[in-house]
Amino acid sequence: MKSFIPPTRTLMGPGPSDVHPRILSAMARQTIGHLDPAFIGMMDEVKEMLKYAFITENELTFPISAPGSAGMEACFANLVEPGDKVIVCINGVFGSRMKENVTRIGGQAIIIEDDWGMPVNPEKLEQCLIDNPDAKIVAFVHAETSTGALSDAKLLCELANKHGCLTIVDAVTSLAGSELRVDDWGIDAIYSGSQKCLSAMPGLSPVSFGDKAIHKLSNRKTAVTSWFLDLNLVMGYWGKGSKRAYHHTAPVNTLYGLHESLVMLTEEGLENSWSRHQKNHQLLRDGLQTLGISYLVDESSRLPQLNSVIIPEGLSDEEVRNSLLANYNIDIGAGLGILGGKIWRIGLMGYTSRKENIERLLSAMKETL
Amino acid sequence: MKSFIPPTRTLMGPGPSDVHPRILSAMARQTIGHLDPAFIGMMDEVKEMLKYAFITENELTFPISAPGSAGMEACFANLVEPGDKVIVCINGVFGSRMKENVTRIGGQAIIIEDDWGMPVNPEKLEQCLIDNPDAKIVAFVHAETSTGALSDAKLLCELANKHGCLTIVDAVTSLAGSELRVDDWGIDAIYSGSQKCLSAMPGLSPVSFGDKAIHKLSNRKTAVTSWFLDLNLVMGYWGKGSKRAYHHTAPVNTLYGLHESLVMLTEEGLENSWSRHQKNHQLLRDGLQTLGISYLVDESSRLPQLNSVIIPEGLSDEEVRNSLLANYNIDIGAGLGILGGKIWRIGLMGYTSRKENIERLLSAMKETL
Secondary structure (H helix, E strand, O other): OOOOOOOOOEEEEEOOOOHHHHHHHHOOOOOOOOOOOOHHHHHHHHHHHHHHHOOOOOEEEEEOOOOHHHHHHHHHHHHHHOEEEEEEEOOOOOHHHHHHHHHHHOOEEEEEOOEEEEEHHHHHHHHHHHHHHOOOOEEEOOOOOOEEEEOOHHHHHHHHHHHHOEEEOOOOOOOOOOOOOOHOOOOOEEOOOOOOOOOOOOOOEEEEEEEHHHHHHHHHOOOOOOOOOOOHHHHHOOOOOOOHHHHHOHHHHHHHHHHHHHHHHHHHOOHHHHHHHHHHHHHHHHHHOOOOOOEEOOOHOOOOOEOOOOOOOOOEEEHHHHHHHHOOEEEEEEEOOOHOOOOEEEOOOOOHOOHHHHHHHHHHHHHHH | OOOOOOOEEEEEEOOOOOOOHHHHHOOOOOOOOOOOOOHHHHHHHHHHHHHHHOOOOOEEEEEOOHHHHHEEEHHHHHHHOOOOEEEEEOHHHHHHHHHHEEEEEEEEEEEEEEEOOOOOHHHHHHHHHHHOOOOOOOEEOOOEEOOHHHHHHOHHHHHHHHHEEEEEEOOOOOOOOHHHHHHOOOOOOOEEEOOOOOOOOOEEEEEEEEEHHHHHHHOOOOOOOOOOOHHHHHHHHHHHOOOOOOOOOOOOOHHHHHHHHHHHHHHHHHHHHHHHHHHHHHHHHHHHOOOOOOOOOOOEEEOOEEEEEOOOOOHHHHHHHHHHHHHHEEEEEOOOOHHHEEEEEEEEEHHHOOOHHHHHHHHHHHOOO
């Protein structure tokens, strides 16, 4: 066997996004112990910078040592007890996955469905909250990576809070790419991913939990089924003070990468990052328009960082994607689930969201189509 | 906030171990997509090399996308159903963690205990198997990282198999450091860590499941509680063929690192790696003897890669460790649980297991004590 040298790609799919050379360098720094005082200092900085990215004062803000799906599971496993009624809003793959999480734990999932490509409908949620006064949690996806639709997280949380429900929000694709305000919007538990608009490598899931979520967690009648994701234990390691209790071995180098990506976010400024994603999205949109390619999602709820476009009649999904990869080293995403073969997902996330990438893609598509 | 530049340490604790520069370089290679054909080719090589390291033909051999504790949880979450009787052998921290896994899932844990520092007693296991003919699984730790004791995995598995039980084996610290033969010894499910004798960075847990384990998994009456760790789903991504179904986003760069560490293992040869760990252990042992430092574990069951030594009377645990770290940049491990303050754990794992490190440590200890 030989060392693996990856090809040089431009990652324009649904994530991972292109990783900045500064972040790649950080990954190669010498591994140190996960209880080393220097490492604990770095962990504290990661927590501080994640609070900045989420716009929250939540003390319980840190990265789970596993990808976004584990962050999702951390939220449900800690906050849902068997028998709890959870309203799950489904408008794509990741809403369905939330439902799976609820039912496997023994919770009762009440489903609101919207067409794939549409945002979550607040009126349906309100009606559902009225019909289910005993519901304890509302869960929805802020930015549906499978469809490219952005839901009105602020309004949905307002409704949930009004009816006494906690909120669990999937911000895997939105964090650092779209406006997101955890404290202002009343989000009780949120999870994201390192490999989208933060442009770090995959493998970490930043999460944040507010006081009401911690109250629910502290008053559980049953143990959290997952030992690995039990926040009561994880916080012994990610908590306050210089003494940290060993729980599991943190992915040291991946955390170096996340730290560097967050340093870069503070340098750029969070709002500047949001507007860069928006500006570059418009560039891409205008270019695709001249190629006759249209969007799945209406402009009013379109994600700037995840452009889901309808595959023009007569074109082979796979042939085009394979050609972009083989001839131009550009990786765009296929449709997922019921949208497989119907859409492409063009990511402009994090370091990928640059003018030169858009120009390269448009020119490659023009030649390919 | 500024970039984080870690201090230069020599990692001589219970893991992570020092990472070879070749592996650090691999981590910094450009991130590509987790469904990229080039990446899938690399995944296949990782699987092949893990089969070599575990000495198994098990098709279901791959790394879980999270640290060793999640690998442990993957074994229990998939193989234990509510009500299942599981015999758990406890002779340190990680056996206790296994018990936690069993009971949180709703299994019934039957405990055999041995003193910390002793190997698992096969006679106790045999008696327990006779007393519990309805037990379905036997779980034990091959190399107890908390005590430095090696148990006779071959004999324990033989007994379990004779009584019709499946075996779950913790090989976090043993893989590539001590003799371990998954197929020959009749191990049904096993998990390890990337950051010990493989010297890759923390964050991955190599696992392997044999036919009998897969049979139990396929015939479950209840869904696996964890969506993230459900092998029925994970295998859609890590399975055979060139088509892989998206499950979660794999930690791409960390897998580059594991790949490189496994290439280095094939270059050195598995048995050579075992004997290097043994030879260097003897060097350290002889040196510690001249300093008057003795071992917790009897020579017959002493782990070469994890040397747990008794803190000499009158010395302060923390002062010595802090001094080694501050003055020599050498990181050794504290005792865990009931052994806290009583032992030091000196790791000679993977790339750390080199003569020059042993000499540096011995000379630093001589000056410090």
